[in-house]
Amino acid sequence: MLDRITTLQDDTPILIADGLGKSYGRLRACRDISFKLYSGEVLAIVGESGSGKSTLLQLLSAQLAPNTGSVSYRMRDGSTRDLAAMGEAERRLLFRTDWGFVHQDPAMGLRMAVSAGANVGERLMAIGHNHYGKIRATATTWLERVEISADRIDDAPRTYSGGMRQRLQIARNLVTEPRLIFMDEPTGGLDVSVQARLLDMMRSPVGELGLSAIVVTHDLAVARLLSHRVMVMQGGRVIETGLTDQVLDDPREPYTQLLVSSILPA
Amino acid sequence: MNAPTYNFAYLDEQTKRMIRRAILKAIAIPGYQVPFASREMPMPYGWGTGGVQVTAAILGPDDRLKVIDQGSDDTTNAISIRKFFQKTAGVAVTTSTVNATVIQTRHRIHEAQLGAHQVLVYQVPIPEPLRFLEPRETETRRMHALAEYGLIHVKLYEDIARFGHIATAYAYPVKVNARYVMDPSPTPKFDNPKMDNCEALQLFGAGREKRIYAIPPYTTVQSLDFEDYPFEPYKHKACCALCNAADSYLDEIVTDDKGSRMFVCSDTDYCETRQAQGHRGSENASPFAESRHA
Amino acid sequence: MYVAVKGGERAIENAHRLLAHERRGDRSVPEVSLDQISNQLSLAVDRVMTEGSLYDRELASLAIKQARGDMIEAIFLLRAFRATLPRFGSSEPIDTAQMQVRRRVSSTFKDMPGGQVLGATFDYTHRLLDPALMGEASPEQPSVVAEAEPGVMPRVTDILGRDGLIEPSPVEDPEHQVGDITRDSLSFPADRDLRLQNLARGDEGYLLALGYSTQRGYGRNHPFAGEIRVGEVSVEFVPEDLGFAVPLGSITLTECQMVNQFKGSDTEAPCFTRGYGLAFGQSERKVMSMALVDRALRARELGEDVKAPAQDEEFVLSHSDNVQSTGFVEHLKLPHYVDFQSELGLLRKLRKEFAEANEAPTPMQEAAE
Numbered sequence: 001m002l003d004r005i006t007t008l009q010d011d012t013p014i015l016i017a018d019g020l021g022k023s024y025g026r027l028r029a030c031r032d033i034s035f036k037l038y039s040g041e042v043l044a045i046v047g048e049s050g051s052g053k054s055t056l057l058q059l060l061s062a063q064l065a066p067n068t069g070s071v072s073y074r075m076r077d078g079s080t081r082d083l084a085a086m087g088e089a090e091r092r093l094l095f096r097t098d099w100g101f102v103h104q105d106p107a108m109g110l111r112m113a114v115s116a117g118a119n120v121g122e123r124l125m126a127i128g129h130n131h132y133g134k135i136r137a138t139a140t141t142w143l144e145r146v147e148i149s150a151d152r153i154d155d156a157p158r159t160y161s162g163g164m165r166q167r168l169q170i171a172r173n174l175v176t177e178p179r180l181i182f183m184d185e186p187t188g189g190l191d192v193s194v195q196a197r198l199l200d201m202m203r204s205p206v207g208e209l210g211l212s213a214i215v216v217t218h219d220l221a222v223a224r225l226l227s228h229r230v231m232v233m234q235g236g237r238v239i240e241t242g243l244t245d246q247v248l249d250d251p252r253e254p255y256t257q258l259l260v261s262s263i264l265p266a
Numbered sequence: 267m268n269a270p271t272y273n274f275a276y277l278d279e280q281t282k283r284m285i286r287r288a289i290l291k292a293i294a295i296p297g298y299q300v301p302f303a304s305r306e307m308p309m310p311y312g313w314g315t316g317g318v319q320v321t322a323a324i325l326g327p328d329d330r331l332k333v334i335d336q337g338s339d340d341t342t343n344a345i346s347i348r349k350f351f352q353k354t355a356g357v358a359v360t361t362s363t364v365n366a367t368v369i370q371t372r373h374r375i376h377e378a379q380l381g382a383h384q385v386l387v388y389q390v391p392i393p394e395p396l397r398f399l400e401p402r403e404t405e406t407r408r409m410h411a412l413a414e415y416g417l418i419h420v421k422l423y424e425d426i427a428r429f430g431h432i433a434t435a436y437a438y439p440v441k442v443n444a445r446y447v448m449d450p451s452p453t454p455k456f457d458n459p460k461m462d463n464c465e466a467l468q469l470f471g472a473g474r475e476k477r478i479y480a481i482p483p484y485t486t487v488q489s490l491d492f493e494d495y496p497f498e499p500y501k502h503k504a505c506c507a508l509c510n511a512a513d514s515y516l517d518e519i520v521t522d523d524k525g526s527r528m529f530v531c532s533d534t535d536y537c538e539t540r541q542a543q544g545h546r547g548s549e550n551a552s553p554f555a556e557s558r559h560a
Numbered sequence: 561m562y563v564a565v566k567g568g569e570r571a572i573e574n575a576h577r578l579l580a581h582e583r584r585g586d587r588s589v590p591e592v593s594l595d596q597i598s599n600q601l602s603l604a605v606d607r608v609m610t611e612g613s614l615y616d617r618e619l620a621s622l623a624i625k626q627a628r629g630d631m632i633e634a635i636f637l638l639r640a641f642r643a644t645l646p647r648f649g650s651s652e653p654i655d656t657a658q659m660q661v662r663r664r665v666s667s668t669f670k671d672m673p674g675g676q677v678l679g680a681t682f683d684y685t686h687r688l689l690d691p692a693l694m695g696e697a698s699p700e701q702p703s704v705v706a707e708a709e710p711g712v713m714p715r716v717t718d719i720l721g722r723d724g725l726i727e728p729s730p731v732e733d734p735e736h737q738v739g740d741i742t743r744d745s746l747s748f749p750a751d752r753d754l755r756l757q758n759l760a761r762g763d764e765g766y767l768l769a770l771g772y773s774t775q776r777g778y779g780r781n782h783p784f785a786g787e788i789r790v791g792e793v794s795v796e797f798v799p800e801d802l803g804f805a806v807p808l809g810s811i812t813l814t815e816c817q818m819v820n821q822f823k824g825s826d827t828e829a830p831c832f833t834r835g836y837g838l839a840f841g842q843s844e845r846k847v848m849s850m851a852l853v854d855r856a857l858r859a860r861e862l863g864e865d866v867k868a869p870a871q872d873e874e875f876v877l878s879h880s881d882n883v884q885s886t887g888f889v890e891h892l893k894l895p896h897y898v899d900f901q902s903e904l905g906l907l908r909k910l911r912k913e914f915a916e917a918n919e920a921p922t923p924m925q926e927a928a929e
Contacts, residue, residue: 126416311887
């Protein structure tokens with residue numbers, strides 16, 4: 001995927017994290033984290049559990065307020081806005097249109113008792129689409145894109161396998177053609193073969209829509225397959241960052257070396 | 267002993283003013299549920315305490331009150347509420363829709379068209395149209411504030427996907443003044459079109475849930491639907507067996523234990539007025555019956 | 561010819577007359593007096609006053625009599641009356657440290673200033689039906705014990721508080737006026753003043769079950785009954801035109817101060833936390849349950865996980881009121897013909913469509929339609 005980094009159209013970042021910090025009592029989950037994400041870029045945040053990567057994802061997606069620092073986002077109109085200064089209405093609108101969030105547990109991101117078609121259609125209806133036939137047609141297209149057979153459109157995700165649920169969650173997020181997608185361990189809890197298929201499938205829409213993504217994972221294979229750039233976290237800090245192949249093939253920090261050596265040979 | 271004494275229309279004037287302020291706010295923001303400090307009333311919660319408080323707050327000595335339940339003036343709860351106001355306010359009561367100035371209702375909008383001099387007060391059990399999709403008040407209030415109504419369309423979508431059409435027969439949600447999604451109280455969807463652009467003021471009171479909302483006169487009230495699956499008002503296939511009306515909401519009456527049924531108007535005043543005008547249905551044929559349905 | 565159902569008015573009148581007759585029961589049995597209820601069913605009166613939110617023994621006794629002993633109905637009658645009373649103002653905060661104690665027990669200290677005062681309690685009775693009460697019994701006069709002189713006793717939580725072992729009782733904040741759930745509708749999140757008001761008039765059985773659930777692990781908060789005290793407290797009121805407090809009289813109260821699991825952080829020394837319960841009359845089960853639930857509802861404020869039903873503020877507070885609950889449950893008795901008719905129509909339509917989709921129509925069926 002490295003080749004695509006050269007095709008980025010503009011050099012204004014889509015998301016800027018500046019000095020982000022978050023503490024829980026005495027525990028400092030994230031400290032002084034700054035980086036820029038560019039349009040079309042996929043950034044992987046890797047580290048062991050407890051390294052602060054999930055907290056960071058919540059800070060970046062404005063689901064959690066930082067104790068220090070700020071997150072800014074470049075809107076469709078080109079203006080860059082501080083997320084904390086936005087009203088709730090505007091933030092929630094971003095969430096349903098311009099952003100996607102893929103949870104590790106699909107049950108968190110789906111309505112499990114509602115049909116797949118309605119799960120995909122909900123974001124469209126939330127922004128005013130009001131033609132049943134068209135909503136259903138769009139949902140069908142998206143189900144096919146994530147390799148779910150169209151004849152499962154009226155089944156609830158309760159009846160789906162783990163891998164299908166995860167693909168449905170991705171379709172539900174992508175239907176409004178967001179510009180930025182957050183993923184929290186998107187392949188966690190899935191079998192290795194199912195993971196491979198999911199990753200394979202995720203690469204194409206990410207590429208076709210030119211969307212930016214931030215993927216939190218403890219699995220370096222996922223980072224290698226999906227991301228352009230990697231940030232390695234330890235104890236709430238970013239200890240190493242760089243192009244994915246460079247960091248994974250030639251890690252500088254001893255911690256990253258350990259991480260790479262324990263995962264990659266497997 | 268502190269012998270109880272009661273004010274005109276039961277509630278004390280302070281309470282009435284509090285309710286009137288809520289009503290005024292509700293009128294100013296059509297379809298928005300205004301919280302109010304609902305009082306305990308001498309009838310149980312769920313039996314019309316919200317409607318009764320609204321009626322008590324707006325009733326004046328010159329009003330003529332009509333109370334219906336299921337469209338009828340003669341159901342026990344309607345009688346009980348009518349008697350309550352007769353006793354506590356001494357106002358004139360009527361069963362005639364056209365003569366009434368204030369009409370309190372449960373579960374129906376009567377058939378006769380409302381005029382500008384009338385106020386229709388609805389009893390509301392669950393004011394929140396999103397309640398059964400999202401049980402949390404904190405969440406539903408936020409959804410209303412941000413006009414996030416995707417979820418209610420999910421429900422309508424599911425209906426169509428499963429049944430081929432929207433399968434909500436009563437308490438059919440509406441959008442008021444192109445802004446707030448509102449529960450019309452458990453009236454049949456047959457009655458929904460009557461709320462739209464209505465000449466009269468419509469007030470909704472939910473006592474247990476402590477909410478008042480309103481549709482001011484001449485306000486757009488649109489039943490939720492899809493462009494390609496538009497709202498369809500319920501249509502009976504039968505005529506009233508007593509007055510032969512073809513345009514009214516009908517109650518089904520089981521006439522024996524062998525499955526025999528007949529249909530009669532749910533709105534008793536409408537039915538009796540028609541019968542007085544000489545209309546006759548199949549079960550009520552006079553020698554001069556103008557039409558007879560077998 | 562069919563005639564639409566009529567006569568609801570007569571039916572109601574007759575039903576009311578029958579109700580009055582049944583309430584009276586066998587007329588050869590003497591009618592129960594309000595004094596008898598107030599004196600001999602005094603705990604029932606206490607509960608009706610507490611959940612009816614009106615301290616008036618006579619009216620509460622009347623409500624119990626009129627409700628034929630149905631407690632929730634009696635509470636309802638009292639509440640409905642209370643709602644119509646004009647409000648002159650609020651009393652000064654009562655001071656339970658000044659209570660004239662009749663009963664006081666603590667499970668946290670064997671002895672403390674003022675000692676344990678057992679008072680009148682079922683606690684150590686054997687629950688054997690007493691045939692002596694089947695007729696008219698005249699129990700012995702209670703012995704007046706010199707050492708248990710009723711009097712003012714320091715509260716156990718004040719004793720703990722002197723050493724900082726328990727969080728201080730919240731102090732009055734002139735910026736934050738105490739709310740009033742009878743004058744404003746409850747919104748969430750609700751502060752503790754509103755939560756306690758809601759719990760104080762909440763159904764005893766409901767609070768009992770919720771409190772019990774916290775003990776069984778659904779939101780456990782490690783309670784100790786710091787102190788339960790019953791006695792008389794004087795009530796004072798400041799009339800606007802006088803400008804100083806005048807006593808209105810005294811009322812009987814039961815108070816429970818629960819001592820619960822401690823909190824602490826790197827900036828705060830650990831100390832016990834509190835749960836609080838207060839009720840009219842002698843209502844020990846109620847105040848203990850209330851204190852457990854109050855503490856459970858403070859989870860958010862104290863930074864604990866909110867997972868158990870008793871910690872879910874919106875759930876607990878929205879369903880605690882038995883007058884609301886009974887009204888809405890029982891409203892299912894009211895006619896729903898119209899809604900049911902709509903559902904019936906829809907169901908028939910769906911069944912017809914189902915049948916059409918599943919069977920190829922034969923000429924016979926078409927003819928039948």
